Amino acid sequence: MSADFLYGIEVIINGLMSGVLYALVALGFVLIFKASGIFNFAQGVMALFSALTLVGIMEGQVPFAHLINAVFGTSIHNFGWTVPAILAIILTMGVMVIFAWMVQKFLFRHLVGQPHIILFMATIGLAYFLEGVGDLMWGSSIKRLELGLPQGGSLAIENLTSGLGGDDFYGFFIDKLDIVATIVAILLVIMLVAFSQFTKYGRAMRAVADDHQAALSVGISLNFIWVLVWSLAGFVALVAGVMWGAKSGVQFSLSLIALKALPVLMLGGFTSIPGAIVGGLIIGVGEKLFEYLVGPMVGGATENWFAYVLALVFLIFRPQGLLGERIIERV
Amino acid sequence: MNIQATDGYVTEDGRTIGGTVLDLKNITLRFGGLTAINDISFDIRKGEIRAIIGPNGAGKSSMLNVISGFYKPQEGEVWFNGKKRGAVKPYEVARHGVARTFQNIALFEGMSVLDNVMTGRLNLMKASIWQQALWVGKAEKEEIENRQKVEHIIDFLEIQAIRKTPVGRLPYGLKKRVELARALAAEPDLLLLDEPMAGMNVEEKEDMSRFILDVNDEFGTTIALIEHDMGVVMDLSDRVVVMDYGRKIGDGVPDEVRNNPEVIDAYLGVSHD
Numbered sequence: 338m339s340a341d342f343l344y345g346i347e348v349i350i351n352g353l354m355s356g357v358l359y360a361l362v363a364l365g366f367v368l369i370f371k372a373s374g375i376f377n378f379a380q381g382v383m384a385l386f387s388a389l390t391l392v393g394i395m396e397g398q399v400p401f402a403h404l405i406n407a408v409f410g411t412s413i414h415n416f417g418w419t420v421p422a423i424l425a426i427i428l429t430m431g432v433m434v435i436f437a438w439m440v441q442k443f444l445f446r447h448l449v450g451q452p453h454i455i456l457f458m459a460t461i462g463l464a465y466f467l468e469g470v471g472d473l474m475w476g477s478s479i480k481r482l483e484l485g486l487p488q489g490g491s492l493a494i495e496n497l498t499s500g501l502g503g504d505d506f507y508g509f510f511i512d513k514l515d516i517v518a519t520i521v522a523i524l525l526v527i528m529l530v531a532f533s534q535f536t537k538y539g540r541a542m543r544a545v546a547d548d549h550q551a552a553l554s555v556g557i558s559l560n561f562i563w564v565l566v567w568s569l570a571g572f573v574a575l576v577a578g579v580m581w582g583a584k585s586g587v588q589f590s591l592s593l594i595a596l597k598a599l600p601v602l603m604l605g606g607f608t609s610i611p612g613a614i615v616g617g618l619i620i621g622v623g624e625k626l627f628e629y630l631v632g633p634m635v636g637g638a639t640e641n642w643f644a645y646v647l648a649l650v651f652l653i654f655r656p657q658g659l660l661g662e663r664i665i666e667r668v
Numbered sequence: 669m670n671i672q673a674t675d676g677y678v679t680e681d682g683r684t685i686g687g688t689v690l691d692l693k694n695i696t697l698r699f700g701g702l703t704a705i706n707d708i709s710f711d712i713r714k715g716e717i718r719a720i721i722g723p724n725g726a727g728k729s730s731m732l733n734v735i736s737g738f739y740k741p742q743e744g745e746v747w748f749n750g751k752k753r754g755a756v757k758p759y760e761v762a763r764h765g766v767a768r769t770f771q772n773i774a775l776f777e778g779m780s781v782l783d784n785v786m787t788g789r790l791n792l793m794k795a796s797i798w799q800q801a802l803w804v805g806k807a808e809k810e811e812i813e814n815r816q817k818v819e820h821i822i823d824f825l826e827i828q829a830i831r832k833t834p835v836g837r838l839p840y841g842l843k844k845r846v847e848l849a850r851a852l853a854a855e856p857d858l859l860l861l862d863e864p865m866a867g868m869n870v871e872e873k874e875d876m877s878r879f880i881l882d883v884n885d886e887f888g889t890t891i892a893l894i895e896h897d898m899g900v901v902m903d904l905s906d907r908v909v910v911m912d913y914g915r916k917i918g919d920g921v922p923d924e925v926r927n928n929p930e931v932i933d934a935y936l937g938v939s940h941d
Contacts (some may be wrong), residue, residue: 359761440770532800532801536800536803536811537790538800539789540786540787540790542786543778543779543783544776544779547776548774548775548776550770551774551775551776553738553758553759554758554762554774554851555762555850555854556759556762556763556790556854557759557787557790558757559759565797586734593801610736
């Protein structure tokens, strides 16, 4: 096998792994969109906010420290303890559930039955509000997320594969963190699918996604299901926030990963969980492979736009996405 | 026959009807200036098949929506199982034992027949969200038990062959039957059927009539139904309420109602001036 060919394979593997992370973000969108028809622009900021909260809790930061100090003239910043990662993750999840409840109680409850564009605008407002709250609670500095996840290239894989392509080929370089992220994402997807297919609440979730009136008639509280769905989206956001945060630090640019989810959704369809995954993988592999093969000819930096162009092409030929529900209009 | 006693009666075919399940007292429902229901009172007894009939726009569906909690009447009281109903949401009414079907069919189109019918039992499953999520405790046992009950209902309504089919692919008549199955799965104290035979051919109507009678017979379910087809109503029901322009113009056993001059006028289209 030639070294070039093997490098191509390495690019594909790395593409698949970054695709998994895109899929993770897109999944949060799909959950909420399916159940309530809301395209949640705040999904990326939720990932940022949950990662900020996780770091803040782990490091024993006092929430709203700046505000408290400004009002009371005190100078407190830390509780002086650190919290173990597992406990901090559980506490963060609690915060995300409270957030879900508040979003439903104070925002979307009052917007039931409004046109989609109004709901969408509300999530844009929510996104910037949440970003502000995150800033106020935990400060705006870049934070490192130290969960003890393995990092750096996997030597084992590198050594195992180093002889394959002759002397020019040093073996596959694959980041350990990417491997962990892939495993976590796969587990998360299996859990979500099992929950929605085989449990009472999953069935209720699908019922609400399908028909509100019918759901009410069998005794499902729409409000409760929406809080549940936003909590699940919060959980997905937390996982995405942790993975991206561990990779590149917890900073405000984290919220921009939501923009990466857009082409994934256009490709996979807004209503399909498998679609989000397949879409994420195609975008991940596509943009890495395109950069590797075509990038050098056009001066590189194709990763910035390739995903969107691919999504546009898809929109023209299959507007409902790869696995989305077919759009049928009866006249 | 005089049916004013509060403690039930015996029907012509020998079934014993129990006490009052639902009691509507002076219900008035308005939409802005339009009075959809005007001061109507009637009751539904345990084990009975009660029909609400009337010409188009008489307010029958509004009545059903009041009973199932989808509409809130401006005036009047709803008494269910001996308790006065306060301000409740439709899903709470469902949880208290009122199941219903819809005139235009409201099913979960993307889900299989089996899953649709299973949603009917959501409120009979008690495992907490944590037990459900982690699949521990009574979650699994409960799922199996409820699944058996649902299979029984599916057999009873003769829809075994389409158990796994997504509802969206089914023809109209079968959808109506699946909707009935879902409502029945909730083991309701009161089952509301909004035009169960609308849009059906003669054969399908006969099937549906048979199922309604069988359900009442086998499970002892109390049924209130709305229907246009006078012939069907007279054959099916124990007692009939007749509505016209939001008012009640007749109430009694089918023969009584059939000979009521006001009812005859409403159906033959005598001028309302």
